[in-house]
Amino acid sequence: MASLTRSREKQQQVVRLDQEKLSVREINEYLHHRVRDGARVEIANPDGQHNLAVGLDADIDVDILGHAGYYIAGMNKRARVTIHGSVGWSVGENIMSGSVRVKGNASECAAASGHGGLVVVEGDASSRCGISMKGVDIVVGGSVGHVSAFMAQAGTLVVCGDAGPALGDSLYEAVIYVRGKVHSLGADAREEALGKTDHAKLTDLLGKAGIDLNPKDFKRIASARKLYHWNSDHQDDY
Numbered sequence: 001m002a003s004l005t006r007s008r009e010k011q012q013q014v015v016r017l018d019q020e021k022l023s024v025r026e027i028n029e030y031l032h033h034r035v036r037d038g039a040r041v042e043i044a045n046p047d048g049q050h051n052l053a054v055g056l057d058a059d060i061d062v063d064i065l066g067h068a069g070y071y072i073a074g075m076n077k078r079a080r081v082t083i084h085g086s087v088g089w090s091v092g093e094n095i096m097s098g099s100v101r102v103k104g105n106a107s108e109c110a111a112a113s114g115h116g117g118l119v120v121v122e123g124d125a126s127s128r129c130g131i132s133m134k135g136v137d138i139v140v141g142g143s144v145g146h147v148s149a150f151m152a153q154a155g156t157l158v159v160c161g162d163a164g165p166a167l168g169d170s171l172y173e174a175v176i177y178v179r180g181k182v183h184s185l186g187a188d189a190r191e192e193a194l195g196k197t198d199h200a201k202l203t204d205l206l207g208k209a210g211i212d213l214n215p216k217d218f219k220r221i222a223s224a225r226k227l228y229h230w231n232s233d234h235q236d237d238y
Contacts, residue, residue: 013039020045024052035060050088053081056098070107073100076117092119095136108145111138114155120209127164130157133174139209149176150186158205160213168221176221177202179213188227192220 015035017027027043028051035041037059046052050069053062056079064072067085074093083091086104095114102110105123112128114136121129121138127145130138133155143161150166152174162180169186176189177198185191194216202215 014042015039016042016044018044019047019049019052024049027052028054031056031058031060031062046085048088053079056081067104076100086123091121092117092136095119105142110140111136114138118205118208122209124161130155130174133157137205139205139211141209141211143180146183147186149174152176156201156205158202158209158218160211168223170227171221171223173223175201177218178221179218182219182221185221188224189221190224192222194218194220 031053035058040061043052043064046064046066046068048067048069051071052064052068054071054074057077059078062079062081064083068083068087070088070090071093072083072087072091073081076098077096078098080099082101084103087102088107090109090112091102091106092100092111095111095117097117099118101120103122106121106125108126108128109131110121110125110129111119113132115134117136119136119138122141124142125140125144127147129144129148130152131150133152135154137156139158141160144159144163146164147166147169148163149157149168151170153172155174157176159178163178163182165183166186167182168176168189171189198220199215202218206213
């Protein structure tokens with residue numbers, strides 16, 4: 001593969017894949033079948049391509065050196081993927097473990113249906129960030145758009161900026177922390193007092209994200225638990 005180069009950096013194998021010379025299929029095939037645990041892979045010239053670094057199941061570091069498109073690092077398991085730019089829809093969708101970091105902004109549905117691991121968006125995330133999350137931890141350095149954490153079942157969403165309308169609509173057991181303004185809460189979401197456990201969780205996640213903020217400045221949003229089961233007294237809330 002002519003566009004692949006190797007070097008040694010602190011005894012970590014570094015592989016460089018050039019998207020101008022390789023197709024997305026070829027890049028993903030290499031990441032799935034030919035890379036060894038402990039390696040670092042750089043994807044050069046991503047040029048807004050979709051579906052890069054999807055379905056990974058290896059203990060590797062992947063750096064996408066520029067802006068990328070839809071479904072980047074979806075279904076990630078174990079790998080640590082960093083996008084050095086902004087991304088389109090559904091970055092880190094259905095992440096199982098490992099981490100995905102976006103150095104820029106993210107479009108709709110970031111980390112949708114994530115089961116585990118950590119997703120960090122250093123800029124803003126658009127609407128529906130963290131919808132149907134099932135255990136993933138998400139930290140957004142900026143703001144999130146409308147209907148974020150819709151039907152979030154488990155995990156944590158940390159928003160260091162503002163949150164758009166209908167935050168946490170139909171929330172289950174996930175918890176949301178917001179530092180800025182909340183436009184409005186969705187059905188069955190409510191603000192609650194911060195406790196020691198919340199401070200510890202925020203300190204841990206902000207530290208992992210590399211964001212230096214005071215946990216005491218955040219608001220806690222959680223479920224009021226009125227919509228778990230059908231109840232005719234609350235039918236207007238559905």
